[in-house]
Amino acid sequence: MANAGIGQAVRRREDFRFLTGTGTYTDDIDRPGQVYAHIVRSPHPHAQIRRIDTAAAERASGVLAVFTHDHLAADGVGGLPCGWLVKGKGDKPMVEPPHPVLATGVVRHIGDPVAIVIAATRVQAADAAELVKIDYQMLPVVTSTAEATRPDAPRLHTDAPRNLCYDWELGDKAAVDAAFARAAHTVTLDLVNNRLVANAMEPRAAIGEYDRATGTHTLYTTSQNPHVIRLLMGAFVLHIPEHKLRVVAPDVGGGFGSKIYHYAEEALVTWAAKKVGRPVKWTADRSESFVSDAQGRDHVTSCALALDKDGKFLALRVKTVANMGGYLSTFAPAIPTYLYATLLAGLYATPAIHCEVQAVFTNTVPVDAYRGAGRPEACYLLERLVEKSARQTGIDRAEIRRRNFIPRAAMPYQTPVALQYDSGDFVANMERALKVVDYAGFAARRADSARRGRLRGIGLSTYIEACGIAPSDVAGSLGARAGLYEVAEIRFHPTGSVTVFTGTHQHGQGHETTFAQLVSEKLGIPIENVEIAHGDTAQIPFGMGTYGSRSIAVGGSAIVKAIDKIVAKGKKIAAHILEVAERDIEFKDGKFQVAGTDKAMSMGEVAFAAYVPHNYPLKELEPGLDETAFYDPKNFTFPNGCHICEVEVDRETGVVDIARFIAIDDFGTVINPMIVEGQVHGGLVQGIGQALVENCVYDGASGQLLTGSYNDYCMPRADDVPSFQVETNESAPCTHNPLGVKGCGEAGTIGAGAAVMNAVVDALATVGVTEIDMPATPHNVWRALKNAKT
Amino acid sequence: MPTVTMTVNGKKMSAECENRTLLVQFLREKQGLTGTHVGCDTTQCGACVVHIDGLPVKSCTTLAVQNEGAKIVTIEGLAKDGKLHPMQEMFREHHALQCGFCTPGMVMAAIGIVDRHKGEPTLAEKTVRHELEGNFCRCTGYHNIVKAIMAAFPLMKG
Known part of the structure; x- marks a missing residue:
């Protein structure tokens, strides 16, 4: 047990x-009598559906049914709901257009589902889907983020003029304008945060089943x-x-x-499944x-940082x-x-x-949270801007950060953009990263690269993220349509x-593994028994x-809360059996001990007594040992850290090789360092x-x-990336959850982009290239080098 | 429909299938060997790698009927008597898997890498990374997969 906690x-x-x-992924499951669905999707980004002819498909071999929007409508099936209502400037609610399960009237992106074909086999469904004839009338298209609000851009939804979902702001505009007016330095940057595809290696899959005997789906x-899906699909769709x-x-x-x-x-x-009577x-x-x-990201941003003559940041403006x-x-x-x-x-x-955000509709696949979700975009612009500020002011990139970091002594720290950071030692993390990378030795490494005809660059990024989503009251006041606590049940068996x-x-x-370690340690029972x-x-x-790096911070805390209830009940049981007052019982290392004596009961003995309550305080206590806890976090958690990347660029081909990558991260308390490091590697x-x-x-056209594809x-791929040097700093644990944990799932993704691009x-700056957008592919780098030369 | 017969994980198996049935579909759907996964439809991700007559092959890129009489080893056939293959063992030891979806193909490809270099004194990280090109992992960032393969090399050399 000592080595499993x-x-x-x-x-x-x-x-x-x-x-x-021998894992069981959804597509590995076959239900008795199962048939297969194939979705007919729009091949056009924007079109009117004039007619759908399913007759040939319905006659095809093995086909059980073909359904379109009309069938869903006849059954009163609702649209797909949105779980968050954002209110823009002047408290104006966002435009929330209908999101039908199958398209009706108009398709709005490539892949928009139009019909579903159900057949006895996978290939029969796919073959029949090709027989569904849909008569589309093309409509003009807009896919570009920057062009969506132009007056001449085609409108996707009748209730969204200029394709605007919302125009939102946060922060103090007047204070920012005033600071810019008196700034010694103003640094500006225009950036694109490129759209990404999440690409989990398992493609999505789903099996529906209906039990006529019980009426259960x-x-x-x-x-x-899964509970969120049950809630949204059950209640709204x-x-x-x-x-x-x-x-x-x-x-x-x-x-x-x-x-x-x-x-x-x-x-x-x-x-x-209910309609055809088969899974x-x-x-x-x-x-x-x-x-x-x-999909993820897809921002177009203009931002500016105002600094005083000593390089202190005065204000940040983001659009x-x-x-x-x-x-x-x-x-x-x-x-x-x-x-x-x-x-x-x-x-x-x-x-x-001060930050203004316009969210826009375009004829593209919907965008939502992708690892990091908003936080990589924030980190990216800020750290690119800070690095540019260092270049522009002539202050060293580490020194300018040092001058502006929130000191550990200032915690808890209220930011001007709503969050209150509880903990963190930002200076220590950066100093450690600089030491590991041998920052002082960079000039020599650069000279060595130059001797080999290659351009070497170093980039820092520091990040902080709000994880442990979320205090339900805060989230609710910001537009969340659900609570964001987590639930745990600890069930002892006899x-x-x-x-x-x-x-x-x-x-x-x-x-x-991680949760079992936690439970094993807290309850003092062997991990094999959990x-x-x-x-x-x-x-x-x-x-x-699970999302937003919340599982250990919120889910783990819920487990601890349930454990506390188990221990509290166990104390009552032990006190009764050991014939002492409850206050005399101490719980430690899996034992309920009478303080100052060697009289004790093990956790297992107490559990047995709870299920076989022959000697048990039945008048005041129910039998059984099974406790459920809901944990609603008091605040977000704030994982943070410093990443440093060194690259070598081939001037002839534009290929960027990552020579070194160092990540020093503060995730608070670490339960399983092997798993945490793995999360960082993948995120990076x-x-x-x-x-x-x-x-x-x-x-565009x-x-x-x-x-x-x-x-x-x-x-x-494996040969695009290096091995990493990663460390964690556990010296500034989270102050408001019982484990001191902050979460680690997204950190790598949040910090890495800015470090690499910096x-x-x-x-490239050594040969006159000052800016380049992601992705820095060989082609993009080569082109930038070529343009700089001419 | 033709009947295809092959030896899968040491056992002779026969099943009817359409000519267009891919080997991976044959294994998953006809033989119930769902350890071999399908992660793409363009022969790039490598989640479906199996060994055909001793060589690692993407089973989405060969038809079942092309493998008449072949000896196939899938991820299910690696562990012997409950004992993991050294490559499986090193994947576990070095935390070279997270969601597990790419893992079967990754392990089968990794064994192929070591097999190809068995006669050499060492296996360079660069070689491993280059020869892993045909397998995607979205979880691990490859760091620990590379470590696991390097660690399995001396064990498999014997």
Whole structure:
């Protein structure tokens, strides 16, 4: 047990099934009598549907049914709901256009679902789908974020003039204007935060099933949050009460945000299973994922930093246009507002900040949270701006940060953009990173690269993120339409083993190991006696799921709260059996001990007494040892850190090689350092991917998705990235949750992009290139070098 | 429909399938071997790598009927008597998997890398990274996968 508790690199218990091919992902499940669905999707970005002819498809071999919007409407099926209402300037609510499950009248993006074909086999469904004839009348197209609000841009939704969803602001505009008026230095920057595709390796899948005997619907789905899907689909789309709807998210092959949302296919298979009287399975192929999974980022931003003569930041001004795509995905409106502008203070004591965000509709796949969600966008602009400020003022890049960091002594620190940071030692993290990278030795390394004909650059980035989402009252006041607590149930079994039911969901994070470590340590029982259950609404009391690096901070805290209830009840039981007052019982290392004596009961003995209550305080206490806790966080948590990247650029080819990458992160208390480091590595590569290779591109004229497969969308491969040096600093734990944890899932992605691009700019600046947008592909770098030379 | 017969993980198996059935569909749908995964439709992600007559091959890129009489090993066939293959063991030891979806193909490809370089004294990180090009992992950032393969190399050399 000593080597399985908090802080130990326990090897993962989930690995055996994944390593032996015995995991159970949604597409691995076959239900008796199962048939297959194929979705007919729009090949056009914007078009009117004049006629749908399904006759030939219905006659095709093996086909059970073909459904369109009219069938859904006849059954009263609702549209896909949005989970967050953002109010813009003057408290004006966002425009929330209808989001039908199957398109009606108009399709608004490539991949917009129009019909569903159900057949006995997967290939029969696919073959028949080709026979569905849809007569489209093309409409003019807008895919560009920057052009969406132009007066001549085609309008997507009648109730959204200029394609504007909302025009929102945060911060003190007057204070910012005044600061700029007296600034010694003004540094400006225009940036594009490129659109990305999440690309979890498991494509989405869903199986709907209906039990006529009980009237119960079951949905197996690739979800990060099965209870949220049950709530949204049950209440808003299919009108099935929760007790008749079970949602199961079994093993899920990665999410990164893209499996948070309630998608049309989930509602379609659940609804269709009842219509055809058979379980209905749908599995996306990758091409389908590219046009139906919510995408990420896609901001166009102008920003400026005002500094005094000593390089102290006076004010930050940010104007962003954020692309929502063709419809609002479940949490889309919150991402470029409350998860973005609120992070613009970064680690700095900038006294005045003002941010304006216009969210726009375009003929593109909907955009929503993708790993980091708003926070990478905030970090990216801020750290690019800080690095540019260093160049412009001649102050060293580390020194200018040092001068502006919020000191540890200033915690808790109220930023001018709503958040209150509770903890962090920003200076220490950067100093450590500078030491590990040997910052002083950079000049010599650069000279060495130059001797080999290569341009070397170094880039810093520091970041802070608001995780542990979220205090429900705060989130509610900002427009969230749900609570954001987490739930845990600890169920002792009569002979002393434990099942822990958590409302979080793992799809790579290793909760089955980390949570078991936590429970083993807190209850003093062997880790082998702890089972973690998740992902099934029929089993788990409730939960909000896994996203925003919340699982340990909110879900782990809920587990601790349930453990506290177990221990409190255990004390009463032990006091009765040991014939002492409850206050004389101490719980330590799995034992209920009478203070100052050697009289004690083990946790297992107490559990047995609770289930076989022969000697038990039955008058005052119920038998059993099974406690549920809801934990609503008091504040967000604030993981933070410093990343440093060194690159070498080949002047002839434009290829950027990452020579070194160092990440020093403060995640508060670390439960399993091996798992935490793994989360950082993966996050870093998603950040590096955005910076160097990934880009989701729509053709401006035709609106077609040009990067609709792995042939065109460049995923980072093993030889695109280096090995990393990562460390954590646990000296400034979270002050408001019982474990001192902050969360680690998104950090790598948040910090990495800016570090890489700052390094690229630093390398290119030596030959006169001052700015370059992501991704710094060989072509883009080569072109920038060429333009600078001429 | 033709009947295809092959030896899968040491057992002879026969099933009817359409000519257009891919090997990966044959394994998953006809043989219930769902450990081999489908992550893309353009032969890039590598989640479906199996060994065909001893060589790592993307099973989405060969038809079942092309493999008549072949000896196939899938992820389910690696562990012997409950004991993991050294590559599986090193993946576990070095935390080289997170969501597990790319893992079967990754492990099968990794064994292929070591097999190709068994005769050499060492295996360079650069070689491993280059030869892993055909396999995507979105979770691990490859760092620990590379470590695991390097660690398996001396164990598999024997």
